[in-house]
Amino acid sequence: MARFAANLTLLFNELPILDRFAAARRAGFQGVEILFPYDLAAGELRQAARKSGMDVVLINCPPPNWAGGPRGFAAVPSLQDRFRRDFERALRVAEALSARHIHIMSGKGEGPAARDCMIANLKWATARAPHASLTIEPINQHDMPGYFMCDYDLAAEVLDAVDAPNLGLQFDAYHAHMITGDVLGTWQAHGHRVHHIQIAGAPGRHEPREGDIDFAAFFHAVDNSGYQGWVSAEYSPRTTTEAGLRWMAADIAAE
Template sequence: MTRFSANLGFLWMDRPLPDAIRAAKAAGFHAVECHWPYDTPAADVRTALEETGLPMLGLNTRRGDVAGGENGLSALPGREEEARAAIDEAISYARATGTGAIHVMAGFAEGPQAHAAFVGNLRHACAQAAELTILIEPLNAHDAPGYFLRDTALAADIIAEVDAPNLRLMFDCYHVGRTEGDVIDRLNAHLPLIGHVQFASVPDRGAPDHGEVDYASVFAELARLGWDAPLGAEYKPGGDTDATLGWMSMGA
């Protein structure tokens, strides 16, 4: 049976994070993950996790000046101090809540200086939190034009360059499907590097029961490949989350 993780950055956004964790448990999810939980006291999150028995798989570093259009700091040259403060904050929150992974967000940047900044900040993250998984995630150019980490090939090159055992690829089937196509082929190509898998319909980022990607086939392929960690449901429900969960039967 395929297991699923509820991404609470999109699902049950109408309630506080601890209550969203409880809703995920009631709906039959095996884990949760989030985006930016920092406004919720870590103790409250940990209490909800312990109450439900769900692990928190991952969280993101802060994006920076969101109102100013920023979407991550770690590939921004000259912002290393701020980027590392965001990484350290994420590490502290992850440790306080028992979260297993941190997605280090690159941000909008390009060129050799951005590359060097990202590699340096990732080395910092990996060294500071050797017991945690550090994730990097390519974002598609339709939703995040100008994002530094644009595809899985670049992510693979950076993982090789940093050469840290806890640096892994966040493989989001939605972003890969939007930019690179053939999700199953990319999964097979990058499986040794993958630390977490997420999904949503392509191209509308809704529930995975429609669209260009056949998720029944994707879930079956992951099972064939021996992937047994929960898969992250990171889709926009467009209304009541509970009303969108019929797709979970694809994991039976």
């Protein structure tokens, strides 16, 4: 049975961030992820998570300028020092929050130089933090033009080259649909590499069960694969978060 986590960057954002933990718990979530928790006091976030009994499942690395700044540096050859500094900061925050995963963002790039840079940075990061679970995520170029890690075969190639047990694939059903048009086929090809799942309807990135993705079939495939990790709701609610949560009640009842 899936363990659902709420992305508190996107969900319950009608509430102050520290109140979102308890709201997510009341709604039936068991964990949370926060994309960029770096402008918040880690101690306050940790206290809110513990008070509500919520695991912190994932944070992103690096801490970018959310309002239009670069989305990562792992594949940018001229910014390896920046990558390492930001990874150290992300690691400190993840440890303070007992976060399960750190998603490493590639940033913009293309070609062999970007690929080699990302592999080198990931080898360094996995060796620097062998106790941490690190992920990479293909993100579609419609939403993030120029983003280097934009293809599942490329992700598999990078994962094989790094060959570290603490590095895995982050599988976002929305991005899988936008990149391949075939969420089930992409899961069947790459599900064995997955350390973390995120879900949203496509197109539009609203509630699951909307749009073109057959989530009933997807969840069935995930369950049959033996996946034991988290499934994070990372979508933009059409109205309020509470009003759109019927999808989760239906999935839990179907188990």
